[in-house]
Amino acid sequence: MYGKGRIIPALILFLGLVTSPMWYKSGDAGKMPKPEKPKDYTECVAPTQYMRTSHMVLLNEWRDDILREGGPRIGKTANGTEYVRSLQNGCMKCHSDKKKFCDDCHNYASVKPYCWDCHLQPKEAM
Amino acid sequence: MNSKRRDFLKIAGLTAIAGIAAPSAFNTLLKGEAIASAGGQHGAAVPTGKRWGMVIDVKKFSENPDLAEKCVSTCHTIHNVPDFGNKKDEIKWIWVDSFQHVFPGDSSHYKQPEALNSMPILALCNHCDNPPCVRACPTQATFKSKDGIVGMDYHRCIGCRFCMAACPYGARSFNWRDPRGKDANGQPFIKAENPKYPTRMRGVVEKCNFCTERLAIGQIPACVEVAAQSKALVFGDLNDPNSEISQILKTTFTIQRKPSAGTHPSLFYII
Ligand code: SF4
Numbered sequence A: 001m002y003g004k005g006r007i008i009p010a011l012i013l014f015l016g017l018v019t020s021p022m023w024y025k026s027g028d029a030g031k032m033p034k035p036e037k038p039k040d041y042t043e044c045v046a047p048t049q050y051m052r053t054s055h056m057v058l059l060n061e062w063r064d065d066i067l068r069e070g071g072p073r074i075g076k077t078a079n080g081t082e083y084v085r086s087l088q089n090g091c092m093k094c095h096s097d098k099k100k101f102c103d104d105c106h107n108y109a110s111v112k113p114y115c116w117d118c119h120l121q122p123k124e125a126m
Numbered sequence B: 001m002n003s004k005r006r007d008f009l010k011i012a013g014l015t016a017i018a019g020i021a022a023p024s025a026f027n028t029l030l031k032g033e034a035i036a037s038a039g040g041q042h043g044a045a046v047p048t049g050k051r052w053g054m055v056i057d058v059k060k061f062s063e064n065p066d067l068a069e070k071c072v073s074t075c076h077t078i079h080n081v082p083d084f085g086n087k088k089d090e091i092k093w094i095w096v097d098s099f100q101h102v103f104p105g106d107s108s109h110y111k112q113p114e115a116l117n118s119m120p121i122l123a124l125c126n127h128c129d130n131p132p133c134v135r136a137c138p139t140q141a142t143f144k145s146k147d148g149i150v151g152m153d154y155h156r157c158i159g160c161r162f163c164m165a166a167c168p169y170g171a172r173s174f175n176w177r178d179p180r181g182k183d184a185n186g187q188p189f190i191k192a193e194n195p196k197y198p199t200r201m202r203g204v205v206e207k208c209n210f211c212t213e214r215l216a217i218g219q220i221p222a223c224v225e226v227a228a229q230s231k232a233l234v235f236g237d238l239n240d241p242n243s244e245i246s247q248i249l250k251t252t253f254t255i256q257r258k259p260s261a262g263t264h265p266s267l268f269y270i271i
């Protein structure tokens, strides 16, 4: 093969460079986020797994139901605890520290929701 | 021969496109017509459920000159309405204007009392039964709910301002600037934030929501509460013949803003 001496090392170097981010981080998924859970409450409005993956869907459902269908503003957890179906007045009542709860995962997943452009976060955590 | 063939193909193509496009365009137009006329008919459907409305007694506001401003500031405070400090950027959910601006050219004759023209009148979104703003909004950010309230979902607003052009009453304001920002002296545009209510962001339209958030927990709109004692504002269900507002409307002569626009406002003025 013509030019074998250069092509093979160059190919190896190229592959190495391209995959370098994988080597660099191999065996390490980064520091897993540990959102701080509320101390005074143990039960959320839906199971943890659902909240982890789909809380944004739930928020949209609340919004559309309340705003357009005149749905109830108060919901009930599986154990019968009442809560306000609202990000600002509901979720944040328990998860009162946005930085330690919301931002922890959002930063890790590199998502930038625009909730806080309009909704106000609890004062003491600002 | 060749060029004729080309022309023929061109015309055939255009005809085909026109044939496909015309009926659908026609249908859209017709549908718009149908919706527009359905809302405009009197007594077409028997009203069911609630339809919120308001009576504004202008005389009572004249007797109590500070009252209107109190209504305005209460509404704007609880709803985090920014004060940008100039007329051009002004955001208003409820405001005071002169009779001749609120009711332009709507009097049946020109020999009305001089004093009337400059009389201050409280104005806000009319929560029209046939709201042009709702039809104009391309994203359905503005919508009419069953209880007659014309609401907005600010998440969906793209800031096109079609609704502002469509509203005949100037009831909508656009956030040219960031409501969370500060003026040149470092003063925030929202003097004191109400932590229970959101703000808006730059680039969306906003307007009065008839205090939906208060109605939901059994309270009356904030402005009505301020004016409740003097009964300058009366709020209630227009569909309930026994409600206070229905009784007032039955026994008192009231006018509406621009009835000729066919919007069927839910606001009634006692002059
Ligand atoms: S400015 Fe917003 S609310 Fe108004 S028509 Fe456009 S999208 Fe709809």
Ligand code: SF4
Binding pocket: B124, B125, B126, B127, B128, B131, B132, B133, B134, B150, B166, B167, B168, B169, B170, B171, B172, B207, B263
């Ligand atoms: S007053 Fe204007 S903004 Fe309010 S419902 Fe009527 S058209 Fe829409």
